[in-house]
Amino acid sequence: MSSTFDQVATIIAETCDIPRDTITPESHAIDDLGIDSLDFLDIAFAIDKAFGIKLPLEKWTQEVNDGKATTEQYFVLENLSARIDELVAAKGA
């Protein structure tokens, strides 16, 4: 079974037409991969569907806007993958 990061990277590559080999765990979805907020909705849709969760994008955006979190915490892919794992675990708890 592929890792969460691998699944997320594949989703991003297919959704945004970005070469898969340019996507690394350290990639920042916005700053490095150039994904804008509208394109990220397609990614969120695919992630929600693949993992059976609902990425709390509004909450994350609010936290960033309020200075309580950085975009790196949510949009660097290894961190995004960790958040997904947490959401999947919380769903199964």
Add this chain to the structure above:
Amino acid sequence: MQLEYFQLIDRIVDLNVSERTITVEAQVPLQNTIFEGHFPGYPIMPGVLLIEAMAQTSGWLLIALMKFERMPFLGAVKEAKMRGFVSPGELLKIDASVVHEGSGFAITAAKVSVGGELRCNATITFRHIPFPNPDLRGHMEAMAKRIGFPQQAIAHD
């Protein structure tokens, strides 16, 4: 259908919150200046307006699901297919359903048919936010009454 005011739908025929579906009707006017240009001697409803009609239909469904607390705005249109012409005077039946409810966004599937014949369909993405001001909410509530939006679906706070 009041094309001048960009009001593309006339009445809600069915709105099922638990099934997350809506059906509306829209009467295409027999005469309108739009048809003078689109096209001279062969008037047909512009595809962009059919897409807007599907978006407005989807929007009312989302407003109902969000208990009239948030306003959806068009984000993306995908797989829009104009399968047949729509002519002046035709009565449109527009159906929409929710494909996905995300955080701050939603995706719907919508279709327009005339007399049971599918004329166009699309998958539409919306971003939604709390009503940005009381004016817009008041306007939408007034329109909701006009088109037969179930009043119990309008939250009062």
